[in-house]
Amino acid sequence: MLKTDIGEQEQEITAVIGSTSRSNSGKWFRRLLSWTLIILLIAAASFYFKEHNREKPLQYKSQAAVEGDLTVTVSATGTLEPTNQVDVGSELSGIMESVEVDYNDTVTVGQILAKLETSKLKADVMKSQAALDSARGKVLQIDATLTETRRNLDRIKHARVLTNNKAPSQEVLDEAQASFQRAKADLISARAAVSEASATLESARTDLAKAIIKSPINGVVLTRSVDPGQTMAASLESPVLFTLAEDLTQMELHVDVDEADVSLVKDGQSASFSVDAYPDQTFPATIRQVRYGAQTTDGVVTYETVLSVNNSAMLLRPGMTATADITVKKIDQALLIPNAALRFTPPVALTQGDEKSSKSGGILSRLLPGPPRSRSLSKKVENGTSDEKGQIVWIIGSEGRPEEVNITTGETDGTMTQVLSGAIKPGMKLVVDSDESQPE
Helix, strand or coil, X not given: CHHHHHHHHHHHHHHHHHHHHHHHHHHHHHHHHHHHHHHHXXXXXXXXXXXXXXXXXXXXXXXXXXXXXXXXXXXXXXXXXXXXXXXXXXXXXXXXXXXXXXXXXXXXXXXXXXXXXXXXXXXXXXXXXXXXXXXXXXXXXXXXXXXXXXXXXXXXXXXXXHCCCCCCCHHHHHHHHHHHHHHHHXXXXXXXXXXXXXXXXXXXXXXXXXXXXXXCXXXXXXXXXXXXXXXXXXXXCCCEEEEEECCCCEEEEEEEEECCCHHHCCCCCEEEEEECCEEEEEEEEEEEEEEEEEEEECCEEEEEEEEEEECCCCXXXXXXXXXEEEEEEXXXXXXXXXXXXXXXXXXXXXXXCCHHHHHHCHHHHHHCCCCCCCHHHHHHHHHCEECCCEEEEEEECCCCCEEEEEEEEEEECCCEEEEEXXXXXXXCEEEXXXXXXXXX
């Protein structure tokens, strides 16, 4: 009985040991498989990055520095206007009897443009004339009364002298004196009434004259806003009937110069401008006035500048929108480089001189973070400037990599920039762009 129990225990122990051995063998196999997969993935990634880094070398585009003339301009937009534009209106209300001119007609000073119906105005003149005649008759009547009272006063005074102031009495003398003074006052009032009636007549005649609307200048009719039979109502403001331009062979271009550029713009500077009507043609102009009054539109401060324009060919018309380029400075025989060379930024890895290490570091150099880049160098490369050395441009070095050159720049026309100092010579090629980005 005891042997049987011992045999059963041995069988159980053997079964447990066998199952444990099989379990450990399975775990070891799974671990081996996992590491194998990881190694294969690392190898594949390393192969990919290695093949990726075998791309063709980075190619750079260059442009040569040249020696030539530099013209600095300021751009502004504005509107063409006549040198003298006059709005002709009517101070009177009434019906328009006739219109004598039309659009684009040439007119002279004093030429009749239109006429108002004048029957009421003529009646006012006749009424005023009658009032003046009546006032003048009143003056004659009072003047006769004044003469009569003066003579009566003189007789009374003479009688009192003869009677030693006893007759006529003092009361009679005072009444004669008062009558004479009243006659004098009436005469003054009557003469004032004559002046008033005369002014009223003159006003009526003036209104009658204004019924005929005449041109105040020699010029051209730009607009006509009235037709025969139309009723004019002149209230607080005179209605504009015609707009005249004095001389379209000489015009003005009013442009708005930005506050950042206004210090460069001076009277007498030359300019050129173009209009949409003639996109392939430019017109000359000259700065005549830079006004001090500021204009603010949408937060932008500008200053109105007036340019004189010769329009003898009569191609330009009032109201055309023009874009002007004002020449503010000319530099002869300057060393010039393209502005694209100042904007070019090479890959930072190339500027740090670790191109090979960045390509040969393998998967670990890409997966593991490296030391931070130099902030001063990155800032210099990104901004294209150096506080101590001025602007930075790049040339292709002996190894085909960009090499920086420090320069000092001057004026620019937006495309080319003047070089004041630095190791740049005419014909030297500067890097302006690259064909593709360099992987980091």
